[in-house]
Amino acid sequence: EPEVTQTPSHQVTQMGQEVILRCVPISNHLYFYWYRQILGQKVEFLVSFYNNEISEKSEIFDDQFSVERPDGSNFTLKIRSTKLEDSAMYFCASSEALRNQPQHFGDGTRLSIL
Amino acid sequence: GQQLNQSPQSMFIQEGEDVSMNCTSSSIFNTWLWYKQEPGEGPVLLIALYKAGELTSNGRLTAQFGITRKDSFLNISASIPSDVGIYFCAGHPRTNNDMRFGAGTRLTVKP
Numbered sequence: 420e421p422e423v424t425q426t427p428s429h430q431v432t433q434m435g436q437e438v439i440l441r442c443v444p445i446s447n448h449l450y451f452y453w454y455r456q457i458l459g460q461k462v463e464f465l466v467s468f469y470n471n472e473i474s475e476k477s478e479i480f481d482d483q484f485s486v487e488r489p490d491g492s493n494f495t496l497k498i499r500s501t502k503l504e505d506s507a508m509y510f511c512a513s514s515e516a517l518r519n520q521p522q523h524f525g526d527g528t529r530l531s532i533l
Numbered sequence: 534g535q536q537l538n539q540s541p542q543s544m545f546i547q548e549g550e551d552v553s554m555n556c557t558s559s560s561i562f563n564t565w566l567w568y569k570q571e572p573g574e575g576p577v578l579l580i581a582l583y584k585a586g587e588l589t590s591n592g593r594l595t596a597q598f599g600i601t602r603k604d605s606f607l608n609i610s611a612s613i614p615s616d617v618g619i620y621f622c623a624g625h626p627r628t629n630n631d632m633r634f635g636a637g638t639r640l641t642v643k644p
Binding site (some may be wrong): 460463510512519523527 | 563564566568573574575576577578581583621623625629631632633634635636637
C-alpha cells in the first residue's frame with residue numbers, strides 16, 4: 420500500500436540553526452500537509468499546500484517556517500533559527516483532495532533542539 | 534469554537550471488553566475521522582465518516598457521525614492487547630479546510 424515517507428526519523432539540532440524536514444507524499448496525492456505534535460499533546464495543524472502554494476496555515480506557522488515542493492516528489496518544511504520550543508514530532512500528510520478527504524500520515528520526524 | 538473535545542482521556546480495560554470513546558464540538562463538521570497512533574509512528578486512519586448519521590465498521594471498530602454533525606463516537610468490541618495505543622478523532626470543520634484533532638484517548642488493554 421502506498422505510504423508517506425519522512426526523513427530523517429530523528430534530527431538533533433543546536434538552537435538557532437536551520438533545519439529542513441523532508442517528506443515524500445503518496446504519488447497520486449495533490450494536497451500536502453505538515454503537523455506538529457509536542458510530546459504528550461495532540462496533533463496540531465501547521466500548513467496545507469496545493470499547486471505549489473500554501474492553501475491554509477495556522478497561527479503556529481509564522482515567519483520562522485516555510486514549505487517547498489522542490490521537485491516532483493519531495494515536500495519540505497524548513498524551520499529557520501530554531502528555538503527550544505520547536506522540539507516536537509513533525510508529521511507530513513497527503514490527501515487526494517483538500518476538502519473532506521482522509522489524510523494519510525508519515526511516521527514523523529522527531530526534532531530535538533538543544 | 535472549532536475545538537474537538539475528546540473523552541475519555543485514558544482507559545484501562547481488560548482484554549475482551551468493549552470500549553467506547555467520543556468526540557464533541559460546538560461547531561459543525563463536514564467529516565469525522567478516527568486515527569490510531571502507536572509509539573514512534575504517525576497516525577493511521579481507521580475510519581472516515583462523511584455524512585450525518587453514517588455508521589461505518591472496520592473489523593471490530595465501529596464509528597458514527599452524529600446527527601447534529603457536532604459529534605462522533607468510536608466503539609471497539611472484544612478488545613485485544615494490540616488495540617493498545619492513542620486514538621484520535623479528527624474532522625474538517627464546515628467553515629474552513631484544515632483538519633482539527635482531538636486530544637486523544639490513551640487505551641491500555643490488560644491481558
